[in-house]
Amino acid sequence: MTVRLRADVPSRAYDVVVTRGALDELGATLAPVRSPGQAVVCCDANVAPLYLERAGASLSAAGFAVSHVVIPAGEAQKNLDRAAELYGVLYDRGVRRRDVVVALGGGVIGDLAGFAAATYLRGVGLVQVPTTLLAQVDAAVGGKVAVDFRAGKNHVGTFYQPLLVVADLDTLHTLPVRELHSGAAEVAKYGFLAGGRLLESVEALAETAHDGESALRRAFTVEVVAGCVREKLAVVARDEREETGARAALNLGHTIAHAVEAATDFERYAHGEAVGIGLRAALRLSERLCGLSEAEVARGLALLDRLGLPSGFRGATAAAVVAATARDKKAGAEGTEFVLLERFGRPRLRVQAPASLIEEVVTWLSAA
Ligand SMILES: NC(=O)c1ccc[n+]([C@@H]2O[C@H](COP(=O)([O-])OP(=O)(O)OC[C@H]3O[C@@H](n4cnc5c(N)ncnc54)[C@H](O)[C@@H]3O)[C@@H](O)[C@H]2O)c1
Ligand SMILES: [Zn+2]
Structure with missing residues (x-):
């Protein structure tokens, strides 16, 4: 194909x-x-x-x-x-x-x-x-x-x-298996952003991927990779030079991911592993701020589990990750801005999250 x-x-x-x-x-x-x-x-x-x-x-x-x-x-x-x-x-x-x-x-x-x-x-x-x-x-x-x-x-x-x-x-x-896992987090991101068939094929992939390393390697099909590319191209076509703001959708999961990377000195986690953690945060924040249903949160978390992505972070305190989030370049006076989901396939850009909620979600991930 x-x-x-x-x-x-x-x-x-x-x-x-x-x-x-x-x-x-x-x-x-x-x-x-x-x-x-x-x-x-x-x-x-x-x-x-x-x-x-x-x-x-x-x-x-x-x-x-x-x-x-x-x-x-x-x-x-x-x-x-x-x-x-x-x-x-x-x-x-x-x-x-x-x-x-x-x-x-x-x-x-x-x-x-x-x-x-x-x-x-x-x-x-x-x-x-x-x-x-x-x-x-x-x-x-x-x-x-x-x-x-x-x-x-x-x-x-x-x-x-x-x-x-x-x-x-x-x-x-x-490709080393850790690099595959790392890429898988971005694949999950596109699944959440696109919803529908792409999310379903990523879930199907995650089922087979579960059967060990060689299964994981074979799991990434032309359909899934091309589906992710299609999703990225659709966003880029609307905002080639990061001017209209549409391209920000691609940052789903990345605000907390960058904070986890920074708080762990960019050593402990591969980028994609940090994105996996950031996506968990985004799902939880979406539930609290954008009406993503509890069932969708559970579905999203289960997908990240099956892809073998970390369930939370170690090597840094919750306070350090919260502080790094506040330093993020997208932090405004009102609070840090996130890309969140109203539901799968329907991202909402520039959502302000109150500091207390960020702290709660980061603490949840540090205990995981
Ligand atoms: N331009 C963009 O829009 C964009 C988006 C995301 C990330 N990035 C950049 O991408 C970089 C990360 O990319 P990456 O994760 O591919 O890292 P990478 O290029 O370092 O590759 C990861 C490792 O895999 C090895 N490798 C590559 N292909 C292989 C293969 N087929 N078999 C065996 N080994 C192989 C590489 O030698 C390297 O050691 C970062 O610098 C990041 O900033 C850019
Ligand atoms: Zn990324």
């Missing part, structure tokens, strides 16, 4: 192809979009031995002049020095605007190589080939590219839409 989605944002229209085995079709999929010139494949040291050769062979076969650059893995590489190193590679190889940078890897490579592609010569072609679940459902679509700067995560960046996104679900077979 192949799903080909059309992203239609003001600055560009492009396709997102989701299928199994897509890596071998990469060149053939790209050639009609950008006639073959140079293709510089960027990936990290974990992904290179796994997928670089196949991606390169497929691009070569379609007529691209392929070269590659491999950088060490990890968030710490997402910085201006590495971006400058990529500029150097593009310069030395004589890359021009009509050539393409292929970001083959997780969100770190997508953001870093995407940032370099967006800024080199004021923008060369960019192809996103996400190989983590998080990147497939989130980072590779939507056109945000950035590097970290000092204490600021994603502090220097821009909006830059790719020419094409190719997500090969088979690459998830080699």
